[in-house]
Amino acid sequence: GESVGLHLPTLSVQEGDNSIINCAYSNSASDYFIWYKQESGKGPQFIIDIRSNMDKRQGQRVTVLLNKTVKHLSLQIAATQPGDSAVYFCAENINSGNTPLVFGKGTRLSVIA
Amino acid sequence: DSGVTQTPKHLITATGQRVTLRCSPRSGDLSVYWYQQSLDQGLQFLIQYYNGEERAKGNILERFSAQQFPDLHSELNLSSLELGDSALYFCASSEQGRETQYFGPGTRLLVL
Numbered sequence: 001g002e003s004v005g006l007h008l009p010t011l012s013v014q015e016g017d018n019s020i021i022n023c024a025y026s027n028s029a030s031d032y033f034i035w036y037k038q039e040s041g042k043g044p045q046f047i048i049d050i051r052s053n054m055d056k057r058q059g060q061r062v063t064v065l066l067n068k069t070v071k072h073l074s075l076q077i078a079a080t081q082p083g084d085s086a087v088y089f090c091a092e093n094i095n096s097g098n099t100p101l102v103f104g105k106g107t108r109l110s111v112i113a
Numbered sequence: 114d115s116g117v118t119q120t121p122k123h124l125i126t127a128t129g130q131r132v133t134l135r136c137s138p139r140s141g142d143l144s145v146y147w148y149q150q151s152l153d154q155g156l157q158f159l160i161q162y163y164n165g166e167e168r169a170k171g172n173i174l175e176r177f178s179a180q181q182f183p184d185l186h187s188e189l190n191l192s193s194l195e196l197g198d199s200a201l202y203f204c205a206s207s208e209q210g211r212e213t214q215y216f217g218p219g220t221r222l223l224v225l
Contacts, residue, residue: 032212034212034213034214036216042218042219043115043117043203043216043217043218043219044156044203044205044216045115045216046115046213046214046215046216049212049213089155089156091156093212097210097211097212098143098144098161098163098168098207098209098210098211098212099161099168099169099212100146100158100161100169100171101146101156101158101212101214102158103148103155103156103157103158104155105155106155
């Protein structure tokens with residue numbers, strides 16, 4: 001079975017508010033984590049990644065937090081915009097290098113204008 | 114645009130038939146991965162190729178097979194198709210030694 005899961009299947013936020021999407025993973029040996037955004041009818045789009053030797057990584061309007069103690073990953077989106085509406089997947093890489101990712105089921109983010 | 118291309122974009126076929134999905138990785142990427150995504154589900158890993166050789170196998174049915182050619186493009190062959198094979202099929206590629214995978218736009222397969 002999957003070792004990565006999501007706490008909330010759907011999330012609705014007001015435009016301009018911050019969004020937080022959560023993800024739990026079960027494999028403590030995972031050393032690389034990644035967030036993807038998937039819009040309707042499109043392929044997953046890379047957002048941000050983080051390695052297990054880091055707790056936080058920031059991108060443009062997005063921040064990923066990693067809590068290895070409780071095996072929890074979160075994606076924060078600042079000033080959420082209508083264009084952020086999509087399904088967000090977290091994924092983990094159990095082995096280093098070119099190996100398959102294990103994906104969670106996804107959270108649907110809906111931005112209310 | 115990720116740089117990964119997939120054809121065809123849509124495919125409609127009947128049960129029992131065989132189809133071939135094609136993927137061209139980003140320039141220079143040696144690894145190609147195939148994933149299946151059913152309705153409202155996450156992505157399930159099927160198979161990985163690295164520089165022409167099979168590297169890892171996931172939940173791929175025996176009716177499915179894949180290969181990677183010398184020019185690094187890959188094909189996923191689905192045979193004896195069943196209704197339950199209807200799904201989105203994605204290809205991803207990654208650089209040598211890097212975990213980040215970049216996905217193509219997918220092929221939507223509908224088996225009637």
